[in-house]
Amino acid sequence: MKYGIVVFPSKTLQDLANSYRKRYDPHYALIPPHLTLQEAFETDIDADKLTNIISEIAKKYEPFQLEVHKVSSFQPINNTIYFKVKMNDVLQNLHEDFQQQLPCEESKHPFVPHVTIAQKLSNDEHSDVYGSLRMLGVEHSEVVDRFHLVYQLENGSWTVYETFRLGKD
């Protein structure tokens, strides 16, 4: 199965992200707005074993402040536009622990925490949309105390398997 690990932020931030995703993100219907902690990885190891590994990791860290201060873009790597999430120790350490302890490939790119609001745009669309969203800006802060192990269905959509609470035994 193909798994991933994500944070679903508050309804407020998800609704804001969806107001853009609806028009600009072809993955709009596949998963709610999210911050990816561990990119999709394929493994035969069953979900319960993954859950055990991830639970031990989740216990080590406390809830953290998720802060969004700007709209950014991955261009020229790709045309994804996103809410840039300020890096912090919990995000960095969670990502590193997953990379070391899960049966996943090494990330090709440095970890840039973000919530995608537009992707798969043409270059012209990207420049229009990024121009206006960057001007609009975003200012948001909230506490994140949980994240989820998700798996992908055949149609490309994602289902939650388990929820992990930060700092809980």
Added chain:
Amino acid sequence: MKYGIVVFPSKTLQDLANSYRKRYDPHYALIPPHLTLQEAFETDIDADKLTNIISEIAKKYEPFQLEVHKVSSFQPINNTIYFKVKMNDVLQNLHEDFQQQLPCEESKHPFVPHVTIAQKLSNDEHSDVYGSLRMLGVEHSEVVDRFHLVYQLENGSWTVYETFRLGKD
């Protein structure tokens, strides 16, 4: 916020349900295939308080066998076609506990556990689709050991807030 409580069955059953939902269920993109344990309810009580109530309920029951032996329809009440899930004590008791202990309205209909595969069909469509799906049939059995508290976003889609394990402290 508007909340609901659902079981997401195995990937196998979800993929099968989606093969029909894709064509016949306008809610296809809003939530993965699921068995509703508690219909949507609106409350100002926060998600963490609901989580506490639901955790206490989840502890009381053990994982159960989810059995699907036929395709059925709610006609003449509505044109929803579904995988009929065999009733059992855990399903019945969970539903009753939620009805009694959560700030939700009393159900208008008796609780019929099911996984929807088609809805909002015209009468003609219903009779065509139901005719062929009923002939096709379904036979499936699996263990369910978890369920989820979900909440609805402004676009009508659902996000998982918490996962509850049956029979765990």
